[in-house]
Amino acid sequence: MRKFISVFAALMMVFLCSAPLGLTTVASAKDYSDLVGTEINVYNWGEYISDGAEDTMDVNKEFEKLTGIKVNYTTYDSNENMYNKIKGGGANYDIIIPSDYMIERMIGEGLLEKIDFSNIPNYSNILDEYKNLYFDPANEYSVPYNVGMVGLIYNTKMVEETPDSWGIMWDENYSGQILMFNNPRDAFGITQCYLGIDLNTTNSDDWHRAYDKLKEQKPLVSSYVMDDVYNKMESGEAAMCAYYAGDYLSMKANNPDLAFVYPKEGTNIFVDSACIPVGCQNKTGAELYINFLLSGEVALANAEYICYASPNKAVVNNPDYSLKDEKILYPEPEDMPKTQYYHNLSPELLMLMTSLWDNLKIEGNDDVSIYIGLISFTAICVVYAGYRFVRKKKREKMY
Amino acid sequence: MKNKSALTQKLCASPHIVWSAIFIVVPLIMVLYYAFTDANGAFTFENILRLGDYTTTFLRSIWYGIVATVICLIIAYPLAYIIAQSKARVQSTMVMLVMIPMWMNFLLRTYAWMTLLEDNGVINGIITKLGFDGVHMINTSGAVILGMVYNFLPYMILPIYTVMTKLDRSLIEAAQDLGANKVCVIKDVVFPSTLSGVVSGITMVFVPSVSTFYISQKLGGGSFALIGDIIEMQFQVSNNFNFGAALSLVLMVLILICMAVMNRFGDDENAAGGMMI
Numbered sequence: 242m243r244k245f246i247s248v249f250a251a252l253m254m255v256f257l258c259s260a261p262l263g264l265t266t267v268a269s270a271k272d273y274s275d276l277v278g279t280e281i282n283v284y285n286w287g288e289y290i291s292d293g294a295e296d297t298m299d300v301n302k303e304f305e306k307l308t309g310i311k312v313n314y315t316t317y318d319s320n321e322n323m324y325n326k327i328k329g330g331g332a333n334y335d336i337i338i339p340s341d342y343m344i345e346r347m348i349g350e351g352l353l354e355k356i357d358f359s360n361i362p363n364y365s366n367i368l369d370e371y372k373n374l375y376f377d378p379a380n381e382y383s384v385p386y387n388v389g390m391v392g393l394i395y396n397t398k399m400v401e402e403t404p405d406s407w408g409i410m411w412d413e414n415y416s417g418q419i420l421m422f423n424n425p426r427d428a429f430g431i432t433q434c435y436l437g438i439d440l441n442t443t444n445s446d447d448w449h450r451a452y453d454k455l456k457e458q459k460p461l462v463s464s465y466v467m468d469d470v471y472n473k474m475e476s477g478e479a480a481m482c483a484y485y486a487g488d489y490l491s492m493k494a495n496n497p498d499l500a501f502v503y504p505k506e507g508t509n510i511f512v513d514s515a516c517i518p519v520g521c522q523n524k525t526g527a528e529l530y531i532n533f534l535l536s537g538e539v540a541l542a543n544a545e546y547i548c549y550a551s552p553n554k555a556v557v558n559n560p561d562y563s564l565k566d567e568k569i570l571y572p573e574p575e576d577m578p579k580t581q582y583y584h585n586l587s588p589e590l591l592m593l594m595t596s597l598w599d600n601l602k603i604e605g606n607d608d609v610s611i612y613i614g615l616i617s618f619t620a621i622c623v624v625y626a627g628y629r630f631v632r633k634k635k636r637e638k639m640y
Numbered sequence: 641m642k643n644k645s646a647l648t649q650k651l652c653a654s655p656h657i658v659w660s661a662i663f664i665v666v667p668l669i670m671v672l673y674y675a676f677t678d679a680n681g682a683f684t685f686e687n688i689l690r691l692g693d694y695t696t697t698f699l700r701s702i703w704y705g706i707v708a709t710v711i712c713l714i715i716a717y718p719l720a721y722i723i724a725q726s727k728a729r730v731q732s733t734m735v736m737l738v739m740i741p742m743w744m745n746f747l748l749r750t751y752a753w754m755t756l757l758e759d760n761g762v763i764n765g766i767i768t769k770l771g772f773d774g775v776h777m778i779n780t781s782g783a784v785i786l787g788m789v790y791n792f793l794p795y796m797i798l799p800i801y802t803v804m805t806k807l808d809r810s811l812i813e814a815a816q817d818l819g820a821n822k823v824c825v826i827k828d829v830v831f832p833s834t835l836s837g838v839v840s841g842i843t844m845v846f847v848p849s850v851s852t853f854y855i856s857q858k859l860g861g862g863s864f865a866l867i868g869d870i871i872e873m874q875f876q877v878s879n880n881f882n883f884g885a886a887l888s889l890v891l892m893v894l895i896l897i898c899m900a901v902m903n904r905f906g907d908d909e910n911a912a913g914g915m916m917i
Contacts, residue, residue: 321877328879417776423862425877464779464861469754478758595878602873603697605864607781611696611703618706622901 271360273529277309281526284323284334286513287316287468289387291539291546298542304533310526318467319424327352327518335527337518340511342426342583344383345376347516349585353382354517360528363535371552374512375582383514384531387549389485390580391431391509392569398498399480407435407504410481411454416461420473420482423465425598426583427509428455431483434506434581441584445593452597459601474499486569487549501569507579512552671892674885687886694870694887698894701867704781705850708788709796712845713838715789716796720837721830723797724804735801738794750787750858757783757859779861787855788845795844803837804830842902847895867891 283301293299301312317323320343326332327347339347347353358364364384371385393404399418400409410419410431422428432451433440442448463479471488473479475495489501515531517524533539537555541562544551550570556562557571564570572578586594605611678684691698723734741749756762757777764774777783807830815829831838853868862869867887874884 319876321879325875325879423857459863462861462863464863466862469858472754473758476758476760478760592878592880595873595880598877599865599870599873600693602862602865603694603870605696605700607700607864608696611700614703614707615699618703 273308273525276523276526276529278311279523279526280311280313281335281523281530282313282315282333283336283530284315284317284326284332285336285338287318289316289338289513289547290314291542297546298539300534300539300542303539304530307533308526308529310523310529312530321424330520333520333522334518335521335523336515336530338386338513338515340513340583341374341376342585344514344516346585347518348377348382352519354519354521354524355381356384356517356531357524357528360525361532361535363532366535366537366540366553366555368552368554368557371512375584377514383516384535385512385514385552386534387487387513387543387547388552389487389511389513389549390503390578391427391483391511392486392489392501392503393481394474394484394489394492394499394501395481396474396477396479396496396498397500398477404481404502405505407431407483407506410483411435411458411461413461415480417463418480419458419462420470420479421458421462421465422483423467425594427483428465428598429594430509430583432458434504434508437506440509440581441586443587443590445590448590448593448597452601455601456604459604460606465602471495485549487547489569490548490564490567503572503576503578505578507581510580510582512582671885671889674882675889676886677882679880679882687883688890690883691886691890694867697865697867697870698890700864701850701891702894702898704785704788704866705846708785708792708849709842709846711785711789712793712796713842716793716800716841717838720797720800720804723801724807731805735798738797738801742794746791747854749791750855753783753787753790754778754858757786778859779863781860781864783859784856784866787859788849788852791855792845792848795848796841799840799844800834800837803834807833839902843899846898850895851891 291297291300293302301314304310305312317326320340323337323339324343324347327334327337328350344353358380361384367385371388372380374385377383393407393409395404395409400415402409409415410421422431429448429451430440432454433442433447436451436454438447438451464473466473466482470482470484471492474482474484474492477496477498486501489499493499493501515534517527521527534543535553535555537553537559540551540553540556541559544553544556545563548564548570551557557565559565568576675687676683676685678686723731723738726734754761758764759774759776759778761778763777768774811829811833812825815825820828851868851871853866853872856862856864856866856869860866865873871884871887871891874880874887878884
């Protein structure tokens with residue numbers, strides 16, 4: 242009896258909480274009361290959910306309040322990082338949010354579970370253009386979360402011209418003021434765009450050509466960065482960088498001198514989608530969470546917070562959505578740059594790409610001084626050891 | 641009775657032995673296993689043979705480690721001496737000042753240096769305010785070494801200081817009575833008897849400096865890699881555990897060699913010198 246009351250109370254709370262928020266949530270046809278008190282482990286990109294800062298909605302807390310399911314939330318900073326965790330099998334996650342090419346790879350390796358869409362009625366909110374994408378043609382494994390493109394961000398105080406090409410990142414006039422991606426896929430990606438090479442080329446010569454171009458750029462690069470890009474662009478430490486469009490909007494809020502362009506050579510487009518990895522412990526709970534992310538109000542809060550383009554009808558058609566006229570996120574069809582998705586690369590190509598990237602990174606301009614330094618240090622040590630040896634012998638003679 | 645105390649000893653030591661076995665020996669064996677196998681688990685030397693391409697990176701890491709260690713030693717030794725010679729209250733305050741930065745997270749401290757050293761950063765801001773030209777500091781090898789020295793300096797000061805406080809003052813007085821001048825006292829009395837502290841200080845600075853990756857990424861701009869960066873990349877980006885293990889293995893061997901060479905120096909100088917590895 243007591244158990245019944247507590248479940249009843251929990252359900253009442255669900256309704257009481259949902260009423261003022263107006264959330265279209267847990268599908269009413271099904272009974273999920275047995276999930277109250279369970280947990281889900283969510284593994285997401287850093288800074289990729291509305292977390293309650295500055296009066297925004299705390300999505301995880303609202304979900305807990307609504308369903309009684311506890312959310313354990315952890316973050317990662319690259320697809321590869323997340324993949325290694327899942328592949329290694331050391332941790333159990335119920336929700337992950339990989340990008341397109343990584344979803345393709347994980348489906349291929351059997352690392353994702355098929356999603357039960359009967360638990361996700363809000364899937365109807367997803368725009369048709371983000372259904373049946375190449376990595377999940379039958380919409381079985383993934384639910385789009387955010388969409389974005391890579392573009393060129395530059396500081397108008399430091400760059401006089403109005404760039405329209407990736408070529409400016411190879412311009413010697415900006416030596417020491419260029420920031421480059423510190424991950425191989427994106428760094429090779431923009432180089433390939435610039436050279437007019439397919440992003441998913443299987444020709445190893447193409448990869449070597451891109452590598453040569455990156456090597457040519459290296460002396461001009463101030464630093465290879467990921468999240469540090471915010472700091473460096475906002476403070477005017479660097480003149481330009483290639484980064485994700487949504488993040489430009491966050492940077493611009495802190496430094497109005499920044500401008501953005503999609504270079505004419507084209508760029509990469511990506512879709513980050515929620516997926517359920519194999520080994521998940523609470524699949525229904527995970528599906529409820531995905532459903533929750535898709536509900537109009539939550540998706541709006543996330544879209545406002547993250548500043549990426551949303552694949553959600555309830556967001557883009559919402560008159561209150563402050564970014565809906567932002568042309569960088571939602572370009573007019575005629576302004577839409579040429580875009581390509583990343584596809585999963587074969588193991589051989591992945592190996593080639595990462596070893597080229599290694600080579601790019603290990604080259605320094607101080608090689609000679611290292612050798613001189615080490616040799617002179619060894620020489621000093623040897624001389625000192627010799628001196629000590631001689632002195633010791635002398636002393637032994639004396640006594 | 642004797643047996644009983646031996647048993648107690650064993651019992652007391654057993655948690656540590658179990659701990660070492662699980663968290664030191666087993667991982668080392670796993671590193672060995674991965675280093676000599678390929679992705680399918682077959683035995684191979686390929687990982688080790690590939691290492692030749694990374695010679696410069698290894699040497700760069702070791703060179704930076706040596707430079708950072710020498711600078712730390714030059715700063716720390718006189719400082720430890722001064723602290724040890726001062727009054728008890730001053731002493732505890734100064735040791736406190738050395739320790740306080742260690743309460744803060746290592747990553748945060750390195751990140752803070754980024755802000756300080758940048759072209760538009762705090763230091764350059766002051767320099768240009770004073771009417772001088774700004775100095776380019778971030779993303780240079782100097783910045784990386786500065787980061788190492790800053791972060792690992794306490795590990796050099798504290799062991800030397802500990803040995804110095806135990807230094808018998810009567811030895812110094814005896815040397816003075818026998819007519820030794822100041823230089824002579826420091827060279828022949830103080831330094832030899834504090835050598836054990838110096839050796840452990842060097843170990844505690846050199847090893848983390850050689851294998852660091854975060855400092856070189858943040859202060860070096862990622863444009864030249866240290867061996868720690870390459871190892872990190874094998875695990876985080878390339879998903880090539882085998883090659884990463886081979887790199888780690890060789891790094892460990894190199895560090896062991898460096899330490900062994902250094903111990904020989906410390907060893908025959910003074911029998912009281914502590915052994916560290």
